[in-house]
Each structure stands twice: as structure tokens, then as C-alpha cells.
Amino acid sequence: MANKKSALKQIKKNNFKRKKNKYYSKSTRTIIKKFKLELDKKKKLNYIPKISSLIDKLVKRKIIHKNKSNRLKKKLFK
Template identity: 45%
Template sequence: MANHKSALKRIRSNEKKRVLNRYQHKTTRNAIKAIRLATVKSEAADKLAGVISMIDKLAKKNIIHANKASNLKSKLTRHVAALN
């Protein structure tokens, strides 16, 4: 167990950050899945801008790697463009 006040505070703050990061990552994954399951192009295109913003925020905070974010955005954009 931690012996210093600062170490106890670090444990508390790390747990808060971990929970928030997991929530944001899971929310983004669900939004990505919704775009991939969409069959109407206009519907998917409306969601795309919001999802790209969410992906950029995750990459900025180092929750996901910058290259993974780039790959996700590219694949989603190509998917939406291919819809009818």
C-alpha cells in the first residue's frame, strides 16, 4: 500500500482517468460500429464527422495511437463513400 499522501492521490486520480478513458473509448467504438452497420449513405455521412472528431480526441489524449486513428478515419471514410 502507498505510504505517502501524494501516492494515495495519484492512485485516486489514475482510477478516475482510467474510468473516463474506458468510457470514451467504448463510446467511440460503438459509434464506429454504428457507421459500419449503416446501410444508407446519408445517415452514415451525418455520423461520420462526429466519429472522426471522437477519434481525433482519443488520439490527442494518447488513448489510441495516432496511426490507428488515421487508419480508422481512412477506412470509415472509404466505407461511407462506397455506400449507395
């Protein structure tokens, strides 16, 4: 365990960031699952802008890479 005050503060910050990143990625994954399970075409079309913006936000927050986001979008919206 770290002894310095700055190191302890960094550990706290890292834990907070990890939880926050996990929340964002998990919420995006659940919406993608709902999108995949949806059978109605009209409802599916309503999910597309929301999913796209969530994936872009993950890239902006540097949770996933830009290329991965492009792959996800391409795969989902075929």
C-alpha cells in the same frame, strides 16, 4: 498498498483517468459500430464528421496514437 499520502492520491487520480479514458474510447467504439451497421447512405454520411472528430479527440487526449487514428479513419471511410 501504498502508505504515503501522495501515493494514495496518485492511485485515486489514475483510477479516475482510467475510467474517463475507458468512457471516451467505449463511446467512440459504439458510434463506429452504429456506422458499420447503418445501411442508408445518407445517414452514413452524417456519421462521418462525428466519428472523425471523436477519433481526433482520442488522439488529443492521448488515448490512442496518431497513426492508429489515421488507420481507423482510412479503414472506415473507404
